[in-house]
Amino acid sequence: MIGELSRRQFLRTAGAGVAGTTLGAMGFGGAEQAMAQAVRPFKLARTTETRNICPYCSVACGVILYSLGDRSKNTHASLLHVEGDPDHPTNRGTLCPKGAALLDFVHADTRLKYPMHRKPGSDKFERVTWDFALDRIARLMKDDRDKNFQTTSKDGVTVNRWTSVGFLAASATTNETGTLTYKVIRSLGVLPFDNQARV
Numbered sequence: 001m002i003g004e005l006s007r008r009q010f011l012r013t014a015g016a017g018v019a020g021t022t023l024g025a026m027g028f029g030g031a032e033q034a035m036a037q038a039v040r041p042f043k044l045a046r047t048t049e050t051r052n053i054c055p056y057c058s059v060a061c062g063v064i065l066y067s068l069g070d071r072s073k074n075t076h077a078s079l080l081h082v083e084g085d086p087d088h089p090t091n092r093g094t095l096c097p098k099g100a101a102l103l104d105f106v107h108a109d110t111r112l113k114y115p116m117h118r119k120p121g122s123d124k125f126e127r128v129t130w131d132f133a134l135d136r137i138a139r140l141m142k143d144d145r146d147k148n149f150q151t152t153s154k155d156g157v158t159v160n161r162w163t164s165v166g167f168l169a170a171s172a173t174t175n176e177t178g179t180l181t182y183k184v185i186r187s188l189g190v191l192p193f194d195n196q197a198r199v
């Protein structure tokens with residue numbers, strides 16, 4: 001049974017149990033009711049926990065997001081609290097000051113939440129759909145690759161490379177995502193490929 005509990009579930013359960021036992025041992029009658037009163041207004045008690053990764057640096061610490069409301073509406077307005085994930089092998093619950101301030105980052109007015117497009121000649125960005133953004137990126141990449149892909153070097157050596165486009169990946173991903181990203185980009189012939197983890 002213990003093996004099925006995550007570290008934070010265990011700590012939460014053990015903490016409540018120890019507190020209740022201690023109150024009882026000290027002679028306070030109705031310890032269970034007292035604990036129930038203490039837990040009821042705890043602001044995180046009714047929240048949903050979502051595990052995620054801090055987006056800032058290559059350490060990629062695990063975080064837990066505590067939110068209220070319907071997440072299917074894809075809004076972060078209900079995010080109440082962020083803390084380090086004690087079950088995450090990288091940071092074991094700790095966060096540096098940047099990660100500890102993620103709540104402000106999520107709620108910042110300047111945070112980009114959807115694709116934006118600036119039309120040629122325009123001086124402003126406009127919100128577009130993901131379908132539009134992905135179609136546009138694919139179109140521009142295809143056109144550029146058709147125009148600039150090199151099969152051989154000037155010495156006649158086979159190179160199959162595309163050097164007029166670069167790709168910057170993110171460190172806050174899984175190994176599987178990283179492997180797939182590498183394969184897709186390299187299979188297109190893209191040579192300029194780096195990762196935010198090195199920044």
Ligand code: SF4
Pocket residue numbers: 054055056057058059060061091094095096097098099100
């Ligand atoms: S919490 Fe700090 S160290 Fe961890 S990933 Fe975020 S910025 Fe990097």
